[in-house]
Amino acid sequence: MKKLKIFTLVLFLLTGSALAASEYYHYRAEDRTLPVLQCPDEPLVISVGENSREKLLEGVTAWDDKDGDLTERVLIQGIAKTIEGSETTITYAVVDSDAHVAHRTRTVRYTDYAPPKFALSRELRYSVGTAVQIRDRLTATDLIDGDVSERIKVTSSGLSAYAEGTYPVTFEVTNSLGDTASFTADIVIRNQAQGEPRIYLTEYLVYLARDAVFQPMEYLESVTYGAEETVTVDAQVDTSVPGTYRVRYTCAGPTGTEGTAVLYVVVE
Numbered sequence: 001m002k003k004l005k006i007f008t009l010v011l012f013l014l015t016g017s018a019l020a021a022s023e024y025y026h027y028r029a030e031d032r033t034l035p036v037l038q039c040p041d042e043p044l045v046i047s048v049g050e051n052s053r054e055k056l057l058e059g060v061t062a063w064d065d066k067d068g069d070l071t072e073r074v075l076i077q078g079i080a081k082t083i084e085g086s087e088t089t090i091t092y093a094v095v096d097s098d099a100h101v102a103h104r105t106r107t108v109r110y111t112d113y114a115p116p117k118f119a120l121s122r123e124l125r126y127s128v129g130t131a132v133q134i135r136d137r138l139t140a141t142d143l144i145d146g147d148v149s150e151r152i153k154v155t156s157s158g159l160s161a162y163a164e165g166t167y168p169v170t171f172e173v174t175n176s177l178g179d180t181a182s183f184t185a186d187i188v189i190r191n192q193a194q195g196e197p198r199i200y201l202t203e204y205l206v207y208l209a210r211d212a213v214f215q216p217m218e219y220l221e222s223v224t225y226g227a228e229e230t231v232t233v234d235a236q237v238d239t240s241v242p243g244t245y246r247v248r249y250t251c252a253g254p255t256g257t258e259g260t261a262v263l264y265v266v267v268e
Contacts, residue, residue, distance in 0.1 A: 035064040035096045037074065043087065043107040048143045062094040062102070070094050077103065083177040086113040116142040116173045116181040118152075120205035123261055124169075125188040132161050132187060137204075140173040140181070148173050156187070164190050184244065185264055197226030197251040197259030205264045212239050212267075216247050219263055226251040226259060242267045 039060040046055055053076065062070040073094050080089040092104045122137040139149040156169040167187045174180040183205070192198070200221045208214060216235045223231060234248040247263040 033065055034100050035062055035067070035070055035094050035102045037062045037092060037094050037102040037104040039092065039104055039106050043109040044090070045109045045111060047112050048110050056090060056108075057092070060092055060104075060106075064096045064100075066098070067096050070096060079108070079177075081176065081178045083113070083179050086110045088177055112143070114143055115179050116140050116145075116148055116175050117207060118171060118173070118181070118183045118205055120185075120203070120264065123188075123201075123204055124185055125190065126161065127191050128164055128189055129162055132159070132189075134171075138171065140171075142173075142175040144177060145175050148175060159187060161189060183264070183266070186246075186262070193257050195225060195253045195255040196257045197253040198224045199226075199231065199249050199251055199259055199261035200224075201249070201261055201263055203263070204261075205266070207266045207268055208239055209268060210239060210242060214239055214265065216249075216263065220249065223251055223259075225253045237265050237267070239267050 037060070044056070044058060056076055057074060060071070060074055062074050064070055075093045075095075077091040077093040080091075082088065087107055087109045089105050090108050092106070093101060095101050117140065119139045119141070120137060121139075124134075124137070126132050134154060135149060135152070138152065139147070140152055142148045151173050153172045154169060155172070156167060159167040159169065165188075167189070168184060169187050170182055170184045172180055172182045185205075200223070201219045202221045203219055206219070214235070214237050216233045216237075217231075220228065220231060222228065228251075231249055231251045234250070235245075237245045237247060243266075245265040245267065247265055249261045249263070251259050253259060
């Protein structure tokens with residue numbers, strides 16, 4: 001009986017030692033180090049359209065003591081949803097065979113980035129009592145996202161389709177990088193008078209670079225119930241100062257009734 005107890009104790013000690021040795025072996029064999037992910041310190045300079053995987057991973061490498069070169073396993077985890085000026089941040093990730101993950105971020109600088117832009121194909125004038133439809137004439141496009149017209153938000157105060165007047169309205173649109181563009185214009189609720197000239201423009205909203213030459217008559221398309229040569233323009237546009245300007249076109253009809261149109265000029 002005593003020999004049996006001694007044998008059992010020895011067997012227990014041997015089993016424990018083997019288990020401990022096995023655990024120690026696996027502990028030593030397991031890779032506990034993170035992979036190393038490297039990318040250049042300087043920003044990645046690209047155009048908006050250069051969004052291929054190869055371009056976005058330019059200069060990025062990864063390696064691991066156990067797995068060796070992991071460059072082909074590097075993933076683009078995401079691009080930040082914010083942008084300052086023309087710069088945003090891209091995040092890379094890589095996973096080794098032991099499921100260890102390393103991350104690295106890098107600045108991306110776009111050479112041709114611009115915020116979203118609006119386009120206005122018709123004047124914002126409506127007859128009393130008619131529906132004020134905005135999206136049939138106001139659109140928005142973005143270099144990153146393309147057509148973003150459905151994202152346009154409209155903010156107005158006191159606008160009534162049943163009362164003649166001029167109502168300021170602000171339009172906003174945001175792209176996928178979180179960049180918001182805004183544009184404030186006047187919605188005019190007024191019926192057309194008898195014999196009132198109608199002035200048509202090629203565009204009702206234009207963007208100009210700073211210090212660009214502005215020729216308002218270039219945007220005059222045609223006039224009904226009036227003569228084009230009698231159209232006068234009030235254009236207080238200073239292209240050296242960024243901002244939004246209103247250019248007013250006026251034409252008197254045969255009965256003396258005046259017709260007007262407004263061109264919005266955004267100097268960037």
